[in-house]
Amino acid sequence: MSSSKTKRQRRGVMQPTIAEVAIEAGVSAITVSRVLNSPDVVRPATRARVEAAIDKVGYVRNMLAGSLASASSRFIAVIVPSLSNIVFIEVINGLQSEFERQGYQILLANTDYDLDRECQLVRTFLGWSPSAMVVTGLRHNEACQRILSECDSPIAEIMELGDAIDLNVGLDHPEAGRCMARYLLGKGHRNIVYVAAQVARDYRAGLRYDGHREVLEASGQAAPLLDLDQLGQFETGARALDRVLADYPDASAIHFANDDLATGALLHAQRQGICVPETIAIAGFNGLPIGQHVTPRLTTITSPRYRIGRLAAEQVIARIEGRALANNRTDVGFELTIGESA
Amino acid sequence: MSSSKTKRQRRGVMQPTIAEVAIEAGVSAITVSRVLNSPDVVRPATRARVEAAIDKVGYVRNMLAGSLASASSRFIAVIVPSLSNIVFIEVINGLQSEFERQGYQILLANTDYDLDRECQLVRTFLGWSPSAMVVTGLRHNEACQRILSECDSPIAEIMELGDAIDLNVGLDHPEAGRCMARYLLGKGHRNIVYVAAQVARDYRAGLRYDGHREVLEASGQAAPLLDLDQLGQFETGARALDRVLADYPDASAIHFANDDLATGALLHAQRQGICVPETIAIAGFNGLPIGQHVTPRLTTITSPRYRIGRLAAEQVIARIEGRALANNRTDVGFELTIGESA
DNA sequence: ATTAATAATGGTAGCGCTAACATTTCGCTA
DNA sequence: TAGCGAAATGTTAGCGCTACCATTATTAAT
Numbered sequence: 001m002s003s004s005k006t007k008r009q010r011r012g013v014m015q016p017t018i019a020e021v022a023i024e025a026g027v028s029a030i031t032v033s034r035v036l037n038s039p040d041v042v043r044p045a046t047r048a049r050v051e052a053a054i055d056k057v058g059y060v061r062n063m064l065a066g067s068l069a070s071a072s073s074r075f076i077a078v079i080v081p082s083l084s085n086i087v088f089i090e091v092i093n094g095l096q097s098e099f100e101r102q103g104y105q106i107l108l109a110n111t112d113y114d115l116d117r118e119c120q121l122v123r124t125f126l127g128w129s130p131s132a133m134v135v136t137g138l139r140h141n142e143a144c145q146r147i148l149s150e151c152d153s154p155i156a157e158i159m160e161l162g163d164a165i166d167l168n169v170g171l172d173h174p175e176a177g178r179c180m181a182r183y184l185l186g187k188g189h190r191n192i193v194y195v196a197a198q199v200a201r202d203y204r205a206g207l208r209y210d211g212h213r214e215v216l217e218a219s220g221q222a223a224p225l226l227d228l229d230q231l232g233q234f235e236t237g238a239r240a241l242d243r244v245l246a247d248y249p250d251a252s253a254i255h256f257a258n259d260d261l262a263t264g265a266l267l268h269a270q271r272q273g274i275c276v277p278e279t280i281a282i283a284g285f286n287g288l289p290i291g292q293h294v295t296p297r298l299t300t301i302t303s304p305r306y307r308i309g310r311l312a313a314e315q316v317i318a319r320i321e322g323r324a325l326a327n328n329r330t331d332v333g334f335e336l337t338i339g340e341s342a
Numbered sequence: 343m344s345s346s347k348t349k350r351q352r353r354g355v356m357q358p359t360i361a362e363v364a365i366e367a368g369v370s371a372i373t374v375s376r377v378l379n380s381p382d383v384v385r386p387a388t389r390a391r392v393e394a395a396i397d398k399v400g401y402v403r404n405m406l407a408g409s410l411a412s413a414s415s416r417f418i419a420v421i422v423p424s425l426s427n428i429v430f431i432e433v434i435n436g437l438q439s440e441f442e443r444q445g446y447q448i449l450l451a452n453t454d455y456d457l458d459r460e461c462q463l464v465r466t467f468l469g470w471s472p473s474a475m476v477v478t479g480l481r482h483n484e485a486c487q488r489i490l491s492e493c494d495s496p497i498a499e500i501m502e503l504g505d506a507i508d509l510n511v512g513l514d515h516p517e518a519g520r521c522m523a524r525y526l527l528g529k530g531h532r533n534i535v536y537v538a539a540q541v542a543r544d545y546r547a548g549l550r551y552d553g554h555r556e557v558l559e560a561s562g563q564a565a566p567l568l569d570l571d572q573l574g575q576f577e578t579g580a581r582a583l584d585r586v587l588a589d590y591p592d593a594s595a596i597h598f599a600n601d602d603l604a605t606g607a608l609l610h611a612q613r614q615g616i617c618v619p620e621t622i623a624i625a626g627f628n629g630l631p632i633g634q635h636v637t638p639r640l641t642t643i644t645s646p647r648y649r650i651g652r653l654a655a656e657q658v659i660a661r662i663e664g665r666a667l668a669n670n671r672t673d674v675g676f677e678l679t680i681g682e683s684a
Numbered sequence: 685a686t687t688a689a690t691a692a693t694g695g696t697a698g699c700g701c702t703a704a705c706a707t708t709t710c711g712c713t714a
Numbered sequence: 715t716a717g718c719g720a721a722a723t724g725t726t727a728g729c730g731c732t733a734c735c736a737t738t739a740t741t742a743a744t
Binding site: 369370371372373376383384385388407409410411412413 | 691692693694695698699700701
């Protein structure tokens with residue numbers, strides 16, 4: 001009889017483990033592990049026996065234990081500014097398609113365009129030992145920048161091109177702003193107002209404005225900016241149109257920071273019987289589907305959002321697997337989509 | 343000298359662990375653990391010392407190890423049919439807002455409306471020992487139904503009301519279909535065509551059709567169904583309008599399965615100069631913002647999507663924490679939003 | 685001052701898995 | 715059929731943390 005020293009109890013979730021599967025199959029635990037992780041190194045007959053045992057005992061794999069033991073979680077931390085913006089959803093779809101195919105699990109969070117929140121999220125996610133991190137944009141607060149730089153797993157900064165910590169997949173926002181400004185000038189527009197929502201937070205809209213202004217000023221024009229403090233939604237765009245018509249009677253075109261604002265303005269114009277582009281021309285950015293279904297169709301710049309996600313994922317996976325990359329920076333470009341609105 | 347038996351090497355990620363923090367702070371590892379998990383049971387002076395040590399050694403918490411040891415991951419598995427549909431994004435936003443506040447991390451995946459894929463995802467997620475699972479809808483394939491039923495963590499089935507495995511937060515889809523059908527009948531419409539996209543996959547659209555048909559047949563009318571095999575997007579709605587006008591010349595209204603289709607049709611009508619609702623009335627489902635910005639505004643049924651997410655999260659958390667719930671089923675209801683389109 | 689209660693902290697033993705190394709078995713050649 | 719290299723399988727020792735129980739410090743009560 002064992003003496004009074006009773007064995008300690010441990011909360012038993014009492015799910016079968018590979019040890020039980022191993023006994024059932026008459027093999028060792030590591031062989032079960034191999035069937036799960038690298039089935040081709042196990043002889044087919046053995047594998048079959050193990051697989052039968054897995055079914056028989058109703059084994060459910062414990063990824064937490066595996067990740068801990070192998071020091072590799074197959075988690076990808078993904079941080080975007082907002083989940084309400086379809087643009088980021090498409091990026092996530094692109095990331096997801098590739099990561100899922102390769103057996104990685106995305107950990108998703110949104111910053112609400114707040115860099116301090118971003119930092120907090122990065123810290124939290126690091127606790128899960130992600131295999132890589134995908135963050136939106138190149139601007140981070142000081143602490144966040146330091147953490148990301150010191151991180152030894154791959155980091156992808158997406159959407160925006162420039163000096164990145166590690167991988168970089170995105171487009172040239174100032175150039176997109178220039179592109180649209182040049183187009184509008186080319187169509188003979190003068191007094192073009194740039195309208196954005198919360199430029200301080202959505203600073204990429206600010207980068208596009210910088211490009212826009214550069215072109216306008218080069219042609220000797222002012223580049224008025226209307227920075228709204230509401231969120232960038234339809235309603236905001238509608239109100240912005242009214243304000244521009246009231247405050248800038250000479251304006252012949254509005255360059256909106258995104259298609260949500262532009263579409264809101266366009267639909268509002270329609271309701272109010274304001275002629276677009278005759279009374280005022282309207283241009284957007286992103287190339288959302290809705291823009292091509294309104295009348296007049298929206299003139300905008302189409303960004304390859306899904307592609308950004310897919311490419312970023314591909315490159316991150318390559319980096320994780322130790323494959324060399326031709327280039328750390330990928331310019332996905334953009335396309336001027338000409339509708340009738342401007 | 344130790345004999346030839348050399349000590350084995352283990353891959354060293356060489357990140358500081360609580361053991362190093364403990365030495366630095368002159369306490370035991372468990373005290374460091376307590377500072378991280380239940381700071382109020384540690385004396386403030388000790389806590390301060392530990393926190394300083396954490397900063398000094400640059401400790402990053404390893405959640406994987408913690409989850410394994412405590413058999414509690416604080417992961418919530420969330421499975422939705424699609425990430426391209428803004429409806430589910432809003433649900434996710436609702437879930438996220440509540441889960442994040444309570445320190446839970448969402449693991450997200452989409453089924454593409456495929457029940458076999460859903461089953462696969464459930465299996466995969468179970469490997470992460472989630473604290474709970476949130477799945478969309480009440481229909482699952484046999485294996486999935488069994489797995490979910492046998493699962494001992496909380497399961498929330500959302501969007502749809504009915505016989506659920508555990509928690510249930512959603513709305514009554516047949517009743518929503520009836521509601522709109524009654525409204526359309528009340529407006530004097532006859533020959534109302536129900537248009538959906540892939541009813542077999544988006545079976546909740548089918549449930550609404552069932553309600554719709556019930557009301558129409560009760561008033562002695564046929565309830566033609568046009569089931570499109572494209573995805574439910576603007577373009578599909580536009581094409582559907584053409585088909586209805588061609589194939590159902592007597593139709594006076596179209597009851598679309600969702601706002602994407604309805605909006606697509608509405609914008610198409612506008613482009614083509616088809617008068618809505620005079621030539622044909624259009625109704626939708628979901629109450630997306632865009633519907634209230636087009637002219638005529640869309641008559642639709644507004645579903646409280648964000649609220650479904652938030653409530654589901656609240657109830658799941660209550661269940662995880664062992665708090666009793668008044669009711670396992672929550673009907674979030676819906677609202678008829680009357681525009682000028684029908 | 686002494687005791688009893690409580691608060692704070694610590695020691696030990698895993699959680700379930702896999703890396704590293706060790707051993708056995710197999711397939712093939714001579 | 716022995717012998718050899720490769721393939722398959724096994725043994726051991728953690729991964730970094732927390733549950734459990736034990737112990738020590740502190741406070742409250744007499």
